Amino acid sequence: MSEARIWHGGDLDEARRLFPRAPEPWIDLSTGINPIAYPVPPLPASLFERLPLPAEHRDLEAAAAEAYGATDPAMVVAAPGTQVLISLLPHLRPRSRVAVLGPTYAEHAHSWRKAGHDVADVATVDRLDGTDVLVVVNPNNPDGRLLKRETLLRLAEDLRSRGGWLVVDEAFADFEPGESLVPVLPSNAVVLRSFGKTYGLAGLRTGFALAPEPVATRLRSALGPWAVSGPAMETGRKALRDREWLEAARSARAADASRLDDLLRSVADAPLRGTILYRLLESPRAPELFQVLGEHGIWVRRFQYSPRLLRFGLPGTEMEWQRLETALARFF
């Protein structure tokens, strides 16, 4: 795949290549995926065998609208993961000047560039003259930076005056929804919501765009009627309506994030940042720590743009916590 040159979390093949003598099983802390997954409901064979029904598709989108606070389910476009939406959006606009507020998830800039747009990585949103499309990940990955809803609304208004779009990737907003743009979605904004991260079901491939017309229609047109699998639909409909699970998961993962901060604080140069599902460590000793963790079979996320940064996902079992503590003790 031509995407191989972007570093992503989750590729243990790469971990095994770099650290061939590390103990198995690897502990994968390289993603921001909830390590305690939503329990997949029973999946009757018919969900695998027949095409998903239009009514099921509508119901999945209705469940997403409720979960995310959309005023109208017609704004919701279900997709096989948000990545395909990130990849598709650039194909739905003529050549544009695109600003990506970074550093952030690399696939945004990559996708717009590959589709032939002029892409600038910007560090602030203070000067956007001449920008047609602004992409913001909110809260940001990896540093958790959170733009206020009022700021986003002002930016959308600016962009609207020149036919521009505001793309807000709210992949990590489920557990931190305070500034979500969904309930007040401007006519020229597209919000992306990931299902797999919060619910720990990244392999199912489910995600959503929330967009007013005509963008929602163009996305639907490019995806066609059956892009989401039967098993993903069944699981998504149930999980998105399970508010009790979401609240319990939020509390439990927030406690995990706090426990992780306690472990990492002594090596950090600056306060740990991020979201409930990942913590960003900044330290001049980051490369050395990456090496020690790798030798202990613990895979964390490096960043091509800064060797001082490492991102840690949450361990999922007490055994994983203990292996992490042991490796850190060796490092200190």
Next chain:
Amino acid sequence: MSEARIWHGGDLDEARRLFPRAPEPWIDLSTGINPIAYPVPPLPASLFERLPLPAEHRDLEAAAAEAYGATDPAMVVAAPGTQVLISLLPHLRPRSRVAVLGPTYAEHAHSWRKAGHDVADVATVDRLDGTDVLVVVNPNNPDGRLLKRETLLRLAEDLRSRGGWLVVDEAFADFEPGESLVPVLPSNAVVLRSFGKTYGLAGLRTGFALAPEPVATRLRSALGPWAVSGPAMETGRKALRDREWLEAARSARAADASRLDDLLRSVADAPLRGTILYRLLESPRAPELFQVLGEHGIWVRRFQYSPRLLRFGLPGTEMEWQRLETALARFF
């Protein structure tokens, strides 16, 4: 969904609306999906929870290359079903003059039209002057018409001279591969292969494009790296390498198709046509037959362009065969 106005198979909600007093369970003969599915292998939780690995993705594409006879796995682009490929392709070309050899699967013309191209439905491929893109479903749905490989190669050559594409949808070629273009794929051709129909696993959403560069790269770029789910990858890799199952399924379904022809022959005006997975009945009594079958809870496929046609998928159980025989006996 805006696609609702196209009639598709598989929507039993519509069947229940039209025939509210029909006996349940409905027998769905409205699709061309193999009613005897490939057995889904055990799916460990990790396939649902973690992102699919690049190595798994490459292996799925390698399995597809072997199964379809591609000379190079780099030509294969895995997707969550062929529908998304049908929907995407029109977004990867500037406005073009598109000819769709019809009547055929309606989503092709629909997708190119929605993306802003000039689309003509053509009944023959004899005169294609000025055509940039020709779409052929081979064997055709619903009538089974099969263009020879040499004809397709000649058409691709014509189109190449003006930068045009030949799109061949081989959704039903697994059981009838004789004229497949895959082993001799021209540089300007795109072949689509469906996984769900042959293997009876339409809900999993798996399909493939086979295309040389640069089209393969553009499709990969628009889909992004994780469009296919973990469960679909695991099942697809195993099923596509199970040549024994494929051969046994081909024999069994061919016998079913022949049994279905025997049942329908007395009402048909012309020889039954189609493929091993569906049979097309032509008769002035088709609307009346549709009605009687519906009242018996048997859902077959009508066509907006001809009330004389009904398409029958294959019953999957002896009980379904017997209910079909009973309903037909009532009709005769």
